[in-house]
Amino acid sequence: MKLKKSNIIMLLASLSILGLFLFPLWNITLEAPQYPIPLGMDIYINDFADANPHDIKNINLMNHYVGMKYIPESIPEFKIFPAVIITMSILGLLIGLKGNYKWFLGWLIVMLILSGAGIYDFYLWEHDYGHNLDPKAIMKFTNPDGSIMGFQPPLFGSKDILNFRAHSYPQLGAYFLAFGMFLSFIAFWLGKKEKAKTLNNESN
Amino acid sequence: MKKIIHLITAFAFLGMLISCGNNSQNIKKKQGALGSNAAEKVYVAPGEYDEYYAFISGGFSGQLSVYGLPSGRLFKVIPVFSQDAEKAWGYNEETKPMLNTSHGFVPWDDAHHPDISQTNGVVDGRWVFINGNNTPRIAKIDLTTFETTEIIEIPNSAGNHSSSFVTENTEYVVAGTRFSVPIPQRDMPIKEYKGNFKGSLSFISVDPEDGGMDLKFQIMMPGFDYDLAHPGRGASHGWFFFSTYNTEEASTLMEVNASQNDKDFIAAVNWKKAEEYIKAGKGKMMPAKYAHNVYNEKTHTATSTMKDEVLMLDASELPGLVYLLPTPKSPHGCDVDPSGEYIVGNGKLSANLTIHSFTKMLAAIEAKKFDGEAYGIPILKFEDVLAGVVDQAGLGPLHTEFDGKGNAYTTFFISSEVVKWKLGTWEVVDRQPCYYSVGHLMIPGGNSREPFGDYVLAMNKITKDRYLPTGPEVTQSAQLYDISGDKMELLLDFPTIGEPHYAAGIRADIVMKNSKKIYKLEENEHPFAVKTEADTKVVRDGNVVHVYMTMIRSHFAPDNIEGIKVGDKVYFHVTNLEQDYDVPHGISMIGANTSELLIMPGQTETFLWEPKQVGVWPFYCTDFCSALHQEMQGYVRVSPASSTLPLSWSLGED
The missing domain is CATH 2.60.40.420 (Cupredoxins -  blue copper proteins)
Structure with missing residues (x-):
């Protein structure tokens, strides 16, 4: 059986999202004058990793002064996310082999929903991390309106947090994910065109 | 009487030099540092790095200081031979064993001559070695941590002064005794010094992997005082040269009695020959008690091991091991140029510098042109080995280093100046005053085949009025000269720790990339x-x-x-x-x-x-x-x- 171009692209899309297992999804970097080499954390689909050796330990050490919890060794998402991605990749491969463009679109929509859920989950974790502070925190800061100051890093972009400037940006893994989704859209679009062409040929 | 006239002439000469110095100094003052761009040349902007590390010994402080050049900024004082309460060196349980010796715990020493390890004749920046003068020891400082990690005591030695200089591939770090003593030590009348006291030269191997030191062998020498040393390089690799004084073998009122001979010697030691003799079983193990102290970076703890014997070669009995090169007058520095051909004898009671030729020395040995012997060691004829003389260059030459461009720079203690002269033509081309009484000088990489000939650092014993006064005890100093042009230019004058006896320098990029940030x-x-x-x-x-x-x-x-x-x-x-x-x-x-x-x-x-x-x-x-x-x-x-x-x-x- 000779695969159609759209099917091949769909197969590539399904493989591309596996890049998440090779490269970090996201990175949070903290800059301050005392850190000529900034502190950084790479978020993988299954791990928090130091950008430079011992960075997470040193982020925790900084954060304990304002009562933030330690960044956990592991979170449930590190089990769920990989399973979801592997499942979606296998599904993608199956429909790439067997399915048609409508399935490709379906896969893309599911991926968009899952990614949206993932980002929302990340936001929730970040919010909790930045706001759920130890009541015995060494240093307590308040906003101008009198509320307790939070230390949530930005979801996307850069932000000043006390003496640090925090940067939060997607990394290569995320680009693989986005590229996979983009490819599935191309597969859908191409598949639709191929279908129209066959229909035209048939009607001729 | 003739001597007295000479002396008077010399002092007149000295007076002229000082007055000349003062005049030029005053002119400089009017212009200010900015007038000559000196300030710009030593200015390292905040956050920027110096071009060179300078490891300046602390002399009687017992430590090694780390400065940046050209700025003259002090970065660290590395505790070596002296207890340091600031860093708990010799106070905490881990480092107390580092200061153990055969005499027990010795909390101080006199740190003199640092030298940087070499590979293929160029400084590699792995370790600095430095000698403890008083209770003879050699220390090794690791340049990944800038900490002292090994100290080995030198037996059969007293006043460990002609130390600690490395061979071209750091095969050995070499130490020589200043005082001759009874070997082995025994109870005997001091008056019976002559013929009974002995000197010893020590060859400490350095493991190329981990830098571990081991006292491989010693050479028993006549009872002279061995003052300074330098390795051969290039063609003369395999030889080591030691200056001597007190060839009179006096034991009292040394300032007079050790200054009688018109010529003392530079001892040329063929250490490759020594290795052959050892292979042939000509060395003798002799009892000797000495401590070997090693700091382990993993356990963060030092251990001290007491050794009990050493392999000894007797220079009087083993032909071809040592030759003596007559050199006027109580030579201090014994310096080998980057090519390895010239051996400079800095006769400190003379106005001249004597330069021997390695090629001529080999030819004279080949032709067996000897001028007698001392305790069985052949003496070569002065004229046969002489390459040239730098005539009337100044008073009291002490030490010479090289810029790698055919020039040599010698310090003169009495006339307090650095004199630049040309190798081969032996002509003096420039001189600059030092404030005051300069001892050693240092060109980064100066004891190697490839000196970095940008700067020379002169180290002064006396500063008197150079800085704000601090009571009777005032700082000693170092002075930095730009030597990149035809004329030397004094750029900077900065205080140092203890006595800045000698220094070793290296381009910063060779060292800084290996510097550790933490212990894991x-x-x-x-x-x-x-x-x-x-x-x-x-x-x-x-x-x-x-x-x-x-x-x-x-x-x-x-x-x-x-x-x-x-x-x-x-x-x-x-x-x-x-x-x-x-x-x-x-x-x-x-x-x-x-x-x-x-x-x-x-x-x-x-x-x-x-x-x-x-x-x-x-x-x-x-x-x-x-x-x-x-x-x-x-x-x-x-x-x-x-x-x-x-x-x-x-x-x-x-």
């Missing part, structure tokens, strides 16, 4: 290290108590300890759990009869506290570590000796 906690193998707060504990063994403590921003664990009794010996084993660059913590306990500890990230150190009074006694962090540094403190409750209160310890319990 997971590699810490200290027997009393604890790596998490959960593992901290206090253990009693009779009246000895071990506290397994940790420190991290900004608390100790534990920070409350009870159950200690008067008369206990309490060892605080403190591990710094930090793994971030430049976050040391310190600790000190009220009334501890020792120094503080200053502990680097990932390191464990121990101090002993023997509480003498009942009460509750605090300890605290002594290094301003963090915003909560002032809160980094704790208490120990001390009960009477008869108390039955059990040991308890805690952190953060209300």
